[in-house]
Amino acid sequence: MKIVVDCMGGDNAPYSTVEGIVSAINEFNVEIIAIGDKNILEENFNKYTFDKSKLEIIHTSEIILNEDKPVKAIRSKKDSSMVVALNLVKEGKADAIVSAGNTGALLAGGLFILGRIKGVDRPALCTFLPNKKGMSVLLDAGANADCKPRNLLEFGVMGSIYANKILKINSPKVGIVNVGEEEGKGNELTKKSYELLKSNEDINFVGNVEARNIPYGYSDVIVCDGFTGNVILKLIEGVAMSIFSMLKEIFTNSIKTKIGATLLKGDLVDMKRKLDYTEYGGAPFLGVNGALIKAHGSSNAKAIKNAIKQSIKFVEGNVLNEIKLKIDKLGVDNIE
Template sequence: MKIAFDVMGGDHAPAVTVAGAVQAAREFGIEIILVGPEDITRRELAKHKVDGLTLTVVHASQVIEMTDHPATAARGKRDSTMAVGAAMVKRGEADAFVTCGNTGGALATGLFVLGRIKGIKRPALTTLFPSGAGFCLLLDIGANTEVKPEYLHQFAVMGSLYAQQVFHIERPRVAIVSNGEEEGKGSELVKETVPLLKADSGLNFVGNVEGKDIVAGVADVVVTDGFTGNVIIKFGEGIVKLLLTSVRRELQANLLRNVALGVLPTAALAAYTAQSVPEFLLRLVLGLAAALALPAALLVPGLRKVARQLDYTEYGAAPLLGLDGLLLVGHGRSNAKAVRGALRTAKQAVENNTLETIRAGVQARIVGEE
């Protein structure tokens, strides 16, 4: 397996991207092709122990910056890291391409180099979103800010196929984002899309979902337009950051308070009465005092598990479903851990024949109906 990776994509490139790629190559045993300016890439690579790892460098002289206009850059920067990586997938020299760079640039480059799967009107950017059931697939999250009902129907088909193939959900529950659970609620777009989803016998459509239902886990695949989807994930990231910061602050404050009120005074008392109090009783008092801080310690493993579930770095990259080739987009703020996760997602997509499954499913479910 060969995965091409954009060394220059993301806010912390190239140091963090190279570090994450080295971690992924070591842990997953896959060949990673580092696409970027050769001198910069090799200089960063020299900072790591790479003995026994399969890491190759392919030169690309240009970068699609976050400030670039996506379509203009995709056409004008023919030797960008995105163009070179996508072209390697097109030629069969790589099984997938991953970037943490400009999402619009990745979409425009993907369309320009790879094209769409026959029958697909618009590719959709999808991601895992934490929920009460573990996670759900949310799409689109930014590739298409304005959509038509048929686009949302296609998103639902691709999302359902992806959930079946990669996450082995036999019959994924599909829902559409609305401002009310009841049928008939929502924008004109939602109202016009619902009949299409209901009429598709291949979809397990469960109806409308509000924002609270997404995190409750009532659906496995949730479809919406890219504007709404992007707002949902960015708002979710902000809430998670607020919650984790607040919990951490309160735990630290409680721990310090418990120590100040319990352990230190008891230790002082023990020092004062050490000559007259039986040793076993002294140990008991000290033990009870220390126990005042114990509940916080007991909470830590559970809190860490929750933090992992809510941490975007755990969820890897978002595949652009509908392109005729595997192209995945990681978070722009990715650290090395998130880069490793993005490459893991690409590995899973290749192993599960995701592209072939979506091609076949679209051929049967969409092209065959036209």
């Protein structure tokens, strides 16, 4: 198996990408194609000990920056690490791509270069979401701000396959984010999507999930439009961070609370880490015709390694073909 890594994308590139690749080669014995400025990459890889036969470096002269306009960047920066990496997957020279670069550009690149799986109207970004019981997946996390009911059905089908293959959940429970649990609640989108998901036999649809129950893991696959999904992810982050910063203030209130905080510190750090969804590798762009894993922009070496691990599972689990089979069976191309 060969994984191509866009080494120039992300806030800590290429240092964290290089270190993450080295860890991945050492731990998973995987072959990696590293794309980026050859001089810089070689200099950084030379700092580490690993089986160099597992690594190939391809030189590129351009970088897609975070501030670049996505579509324009993909079209004009032909020799960027991201575009060259995507082309390798398209040409079958790599089995999957991992990138921590500009999200919009990566999604646009996925659509333009890899293309959509036949029958998929809108590919979706699918992220892990830690909950009290364990882990669920949420899609769409932000690729499609406006969605149609058929999109949510496709998200449910693709998310089920992903949760099954990657999280090893049998018959994952699929729920729609909604303002009430009863059928008939919600906006036009969720009402119509409910009907579509309910009548599909391939997924284990459990109905609506109220936002207050998301942190408790009421469903394994959480389906929503990309606007709502993005609001959910960022709000969880914001609420958790603001509570932790309030806790921090309490901890320095008095000598009493300072002592209390010292006694709790280790457990609190563990809890904070458990809640941080960026710790759990990357988010696949499900529905494009290739294994595309978006790593968080602020990924450190460990996150890059985890994203590579995830791409390996994606390929080994044959997720792409499973999606093709199930979407073909759906035959929703004539549903609005």
